[in-house]
Structure formats: C-alpha cells, structure tokens
Amino acid sequence: MINVSIIGTGNIAYHFSNVFLKHHNINLIEVCGRRKNIPSYFSSRVNYCDDVSKISKSDIYMICVSDDQIEIISNKIKASSKSLILHCSGSTDMKALSNYCNYGVLYPLQTFSVEKNINFKKIPIIIEGNSKDSLNKIENLASKLSENVLKASSKQRLAIHVSAVFANNFTNYMRVVADEILKSNDIDPEILNPLTFETSDKLKYLNSKEAQTGPALRKDINTLKKHLNLLKGSSYHKIYETISNEIKKINYEL
Amino acid sequence: MINVSIIGTGNIAYHFSNVFLKHHNINLIEVCGRRKNIPSYFSSRVNYCDDVSKISKSDIYMICVSDDQIEIISNKIKASSKSLILHCSGSTDMKALSNYCNYGVLYPLQTFSVEKNINFKKIPIIIEGNSKDSLNKIENLASKLSENVLKASSKQRLAIHVSAVFANNFTNYMRVVADEILKSNDIDPEILNPLTFETSDKLKYLNSKEAQTGPALRKDINTLKKHLNLLKGSSYHKIYETISNEIKKINYEL
Structure with missing residues (x-):
C-alpha cells in the first residue's frame, strides 16, 4: 500500500484524488490547499488540511499547484528523508524540488x-x-494509474508540453474562433461537431500531414482571398493569414 | 428514382459516388473527369466518361471540381432546361451556375x-x-444522404466554410506542428492521440470557451517564455506567439 498526499485543489488535484480513491493499493492520506474548506467537487471521503506546513506524513507528496508556486510550496512540506516529492508539471524542471x-x-x-x-x-x-530508486518508485505509482508510462528528461518533457499546447490549447482555440464566426452569422456552432470529431478520428488512420486538407494546402488563392475578406477588421484575420502561410509550405516539405 | 451524375474524380466525388451507389432511390448515371481512366479507388460499378461535353442526360449534375474550375466546367454541360446543376463548394457563390x-x-x-x-x-x-422548386429538389436529395440538412445563403455558407477551415484545417495543422516538435525530440507523436481525442470529446460536454485551458489562458508568463525559448529560430515561434496573444484575451471577454 502506497500512502499519497496531494497539495493543490485544482483540476489535476481533483482528478488525481479520484483515481487514488478508486485504487486498492493506493491510500490517499490527505489533500492540502490554501482555502479554508476543500472545494465541493472533491469526494466527501477526502481528508483536508489548509496549511501545507502541517501536512500529515506520507510516502509520496504530489504537488499539483501552478508552475510558479511549485518551488515555494514544496519547500514548506516537512517531509522525512524517505519521502518522495513529485510535481506534475510539463514545463517545470525536476530540479525545482532539489531541496529534498x-x-x-x-x-x-x-x-x-x-x-x-x-x-x-x-x-x-x-x-x-532524481535517482534510480526515486524513478523506480515513480514508475511503480505511475503504472498503477496508466498503461502508458514514458521516461523522459526535463528537456524532452518541455517539448512534450509545448506540443500538447499546440495539440490541445491551440486546436481548441481554433474551435473558439470558428464558433464565434458562426454565432456572428446566426448559425449554431454545434453544426461543426461532426467535423471536429472526424478531424481527430482521422488521426487513427492517417498521420497529421496526410490528414491535412483545405484551401491553403491546395494553394487555392481565390478562396483564401474570400476568407480573408470576410475576416477583415477582426483579429482572426492575422491568425488566418499566419497559419495559412505556414500550411502552404507543407507541400514542399513532403 | 433520381438520376444523378458527378463531375470530378477527387475526394468529394469519390465519397458522393459511394453514397449514391448504396442508396436505393438514387441512380448514379455517370462519373465524368478529365483523366482518360477513372481512378482505381472508385467502384468498378461506376460508368465513366472523360469528356464533360458528352456527359449523359441526368436529372441532377453534381459539380465536384476545384472552386476556380466550377464556372468553366459547368458551362460545358449540355443539360436540358429541366436538369438541376449543383456545386458542392463552401466558398463559391451559387451565381457561378446562373447560366442554367x-x-x-x-x-x-x-x-x-x-x-x-x-x-x-x-x-x-x-x-x-435559385428557386423554390430547385431548393425543394435539392432538399429532397440532401435529406436522402443526411439527417442534418440546413438552408443557408451564399454569405452564410462562406462563413460556415471559414469556420470549418479553423475547426478542421487549422486544428489539424496544430497537430502537424506538435508532431514535428515531438519527432525532433525523439518522441513518438502517437503519445498525443489520447489528448487529441479528449480535446474533441470535451466539446460534447463543454462549449469551446469553457473547454479552453493552458498557459496562455492562465497568463502563466514563465511557461510561455520557456515555450517560446524552445521554439526560437523555428517558424512555429510566430504561430505560438500569435495564438497565445489571442487566447490571453479570452478571459476578459468571458
């Protein structure tokens, strides 16, 4: 049985608490946050503490706070020399925890x-x-949560995080723009759902370069002009132009 | 029984030919293209003609060629005054066919x-x-193909097409960038598939603004700096900066 505590009460802390509660070989000791009370979306089975300097003893402390708070918060944990301190950030160097x-x-x-x-x-x-022993313990915990565990350096993890920003945050933002264009033309944005689904489903069968379609790839200048004309005066004009110019380059590279 | 012919041999022509062949109340008369032979990916049950001026008589002609060829090709069809001429382009005004x-x-x-x-x-x-009668016939055909038929003006259709470029072409391109970043760091791009799936699946439960996450939305300046630093010297730097600056604005609007 592994004893685990979570520091933080945001989205990732919430999902970790749920998966820990469900697992027979993981014991969720405590969730710790700055707020006086734990947010209501957490399970009522979770013990809560509002002062990280008083956090209960645990085998593993999972720091699930914003990136710029990781080093500050981690240094308040009074952990034994046997405990393992982890953060779950994509872009923060492991060394932020090197006081332990x-x-x-x-x-x-x-x-x-x-x-x-x-x-x-x-x-x-x-x-x-930070060591073979730490890595073994982390791998042991991670493999209880997921079938897909990958070792990577801090630099590789940063590259994964940037790529995730493109694949998630930026793709979602493209849908935000699409929805706004539709709404301003009195069309229900839900009309795009089959297209959005197909766009991601396609990647099971084709790689992203093979799946690329559209007027920029075809260098269909007339359509690009019509689209830019429709977007004139909005901040979406610049985004359309920047991305289309990049997509035009794909053909040459293939 | 509706007699339908297709002009074009690209992606859309291919998918239309398949759905017409499967439908009991639609008779696919012919596919017509510039090539001497029909591409091998078409069903062997399809009749083919390589000269649009000699296309067989049909109730409906579906023009599935590139946008800039629609007007030119359509004027070569020797259609009776009862025939219906359709294009299937998002950004071409209906009037491109007004010779009929x-x-x-x-x-x-x-x-x-x-x-x-x-x-x-x-x-x-x-x-x-172009008329109530034409629209009725088009609605009749469209509703045989799909459960989701929507009437829209040429201007609205152009807005839908621009939004589709954002929702599909641009989201897919974000994944192209992500894949390239991963490959140059010796990581298999398939690692992103669960994230890409979740990004589109989320939209069944949340609207795109609610689903937005990431360092730009959080205005996490340190992470944005680390990411821009990693992308320095590549053309992805400008895309990252442009989109992140737009995402930063979302909070104020909500």
Missing part, C-alpha cells in the same frame, strides 16, 4: 476539467526521477 | 480523404437553390 533527498516528476499528458470525467488508464504519464 | 435554369448548392460540411470511410448520415449538408 528524493524527488521527481509525474506528468499526465492530458487536458483536465473538473466537469469532465476521464479514463486515467489511457493517459500517457511522463516520469523523471 | 435550375441550379443550387449542396455543400457537405466535412473533411474528406479517399483513404477514410465516412458515415454520410451524420454530415451536415448546407443547401441553397
């Missing part, structure tokens, strides 16, 4: 919202440890 | 590749007709 004897990273490559349940088993988990 | 008595648009809002089968029933089809 045993430390590392357990970064789940997924987008988390409290409102949406997730099957942890399929989420790739990227791990890194 | 009966004309209109049947635009399927989807991304098509020959390599990937598609369930036509779920694809939104946007229609427009």
Whole structure:
C-alpha cells in the first residue's frame, strides 16, 4: 500500500484524488490547499488540511499547484528523508524540488476539467526521477494509474508540453474562433461537431500531414482571398493569414 | 428514382459516388473527369466518361471540381432546361451556375480523404437553390444522404466554410506542428492521440470557451517564455506567439 498526499485543489488535484480513491493499493492520506474548506467537487471521503506546513506524513507528496508556486510550496512540506516529492508539471524542471533527498516528476499528458470525467488508464504519464530508486518508485505509482508510462528528461518533457499546447490549447482555440464566426452569422456552432470529431478520428488512420486538407494546402488563392475578406477588421484575420502561410509550405516539405 | 451524375474524380466525388451507389432511390448515371481512366479507388460499378461535353442526360449534375474550375466546367454541360446543376463548394457563390435554369448548392460540411470511410448520415449538408422548386429538389436529395440538412445563403455558407477551415484545417495543422516538435525530440507523436481525442470529446460536454485551458489562458508568463525559448529560430515561434496573444484575451471577454 502506497500512502499519497496531494497539495493543490485544482483540476489535476481533483482528478488525481479520484483515481487514488478508486485504487486498492493506493491510500490517499490527505489533500492540502490554501482555502479554508476543500472545494465541493472533491469526494466527501477526502481528508483536508489548509496549511501545507502541517501536512500529515506520507510516502509520496504530489504537488499539483501552478508552475510558479511549485518551488515555494514544496519547500514548506516537512517531509522525512524517505519521502518522495513529485510535481506534475510539463514545463517545470525536476530540479525545482532539489531541496529534498528524493524527488521527481509525474506528468499526465492530458487536458483536465473538473466537469469532465476521464479514463486515467489511457493517459500517457511522463516520469523523471532524481535517482534510480526515486524513478523506480515513480514508475511503480505511475503504472498503477496508466498503461502508458514514458521516461523522459526535463528537456524532452518541455517539448512534450509545448506540443500538447499546440495539440490541445491551440486546436481548441481554433474551435473558439470558428464558433464565434458562426454565432456572428446566426448559425449554431454545434453544426461543426461532426467535423471536429472526424478531424481527430482521422488521426487513427492517417498521420497529421496526410490528414491535412483545405484551401491553403491546395494553394487555392481565390478562396483564401474570400476568407480573408470576410475576416477583415477582426483579429482572426492575422491568425488566418499566419497559419495559412505556414500550411502552404507543407507541400514542399513532403 | 433520381438520376444523378458527378463531375470530378477527387475526394468529394469519390465519397458522393459511394453514397449514391448504396442508396436505393438514387441512380448514379455517370462519373465524368478529365483523366482518360477513372481512378482505381472508385467502384468498378461506376460508368465513366472523360469528356464533360458528352456527359449523359441526368436529372441532377453534381459539380465536384476545384472552386476556380466550377464556372468553366459547368458551362460545358449540355443539360436540358429541366436538369438541376449543383456545386458542392463552401466558398463559391451559387451565381457561378446562373447560366442554367435550375441550379443550387449542396455543400457537405466535412473533411474528406479517399483513404477514410465516412458515415454520410451524420454530415451536415448546407443547401441553397435559385428557386423554390430547385431548393425543394435539392432538399429532397440532401435529406436522402443526411439527417442534418440546413438552408443557408451564399454569405452564410462562406462563413460556415471559414469556420470549418479553423475547426478542421487549422486544428489539424496544430497537430502537424506538435508532431514535428515531438519527432525532433525523439518522441513518438502517437503519445498525443489520447489528448487529441479528449480535446474533441470535451466539446460534447463543454462549449469551446469553457473547454479552453493552458498557459496562455492562465497568463502563466514563465511557461510561455520557456515555450517560446524552445521554439526560437523555428517558424512555429510566430504561430505560438500569435495564438497565445489571442487566447490571453479570452478571459476578459468571458
């Protein structure tokens, strides 16, 4: 049985608490946050503490706070020399935790919202440890959560995080723009759902370069002009132009 | 029974030919293209003609050629005054076909590749007709293909097409960039598949603004700096900066 505590009460802390509560070989000791009370979306079975300097003893402390708070918060934990301190950030160097004897990273490559349940088993988990012993312990924990565990350096993890920003945050933003264009033309954005689904489903059969279509790839100048004309005066004009210019380059590279 | 002919041998022509062949109340008369022989990915049950001026008589001619060829090709069809001439382009005004008595648009809002089968029933089809009678005929055909038929003006259709470029072409390009970043760091791009799936699945539960996450939305300046630093010198730097600056604005609007 592994004893684990979570520091933080945001989206990732919430999803970790749920997967830990469900697992027979993991014992969720405590969730710790700055707020006086734990947010209501957490399970009532969770013990809560509002002062990180008073956190209960645990085998593993998972720091699930914003990147710029990781180093500050971690240094308040009074952990024994046997404990393992982990953060779960994509872009923070493991060394942010180097005040401790045993430390590392357990970064789940997924987008988390409290409102949406997730099957942890399929989420790739990227791990890194300060020693062979730490890495073994992290791998042991990660493999209880997911079937897809990958060791990577802090630099590789940063590259994975940037790529995830493109693949998730930026793709989602493209849909935000699409929805706004439709709404301003009195069309229900839900009309795009089959297209959005197909766009991601296609990647099971084709790689992203093969799946690329559209007027920029075809260098269809007339259509590009019509689209830019429709977007004139909005901030979407620049985005359309920037991305289309990049897509035009794809053909040459293939 | 409706007699339909297709002009064109690309992705959309191919998918239309398949759905017409399967339908009991639609008779696919002919596919017509510039090549001497029909591409091998078409069914062997399809009649083929390589000269559009000699195309057989049909109730409906579906023009599935590139946007800049629609007007040129359509004027070569020797159609009777009772025939209906349609194009299936998102960004071409219906009037490109105004040389004919009966004309209109049947635009399927989807991304098509020959390599990937598609369930036509779920694809939104946007229609427009030059008269009530034409529109009725187009609606009749469209509703045989899909459960989701929408009437829209040429201007609205152009807005739908621009939004589809953002929702499909640009989101897919974001994945192209992500894959390139991963490959140059010795990581298999398949690691992103669960994230890409979740990004589109989320939109069943949340709207795109609610689903937005990431360092730009959080205004996490340190992470943005680390990411831009990693992308320095590549053309992805400008895309990252442009889109992140736009995402930063979302909070104020909500």
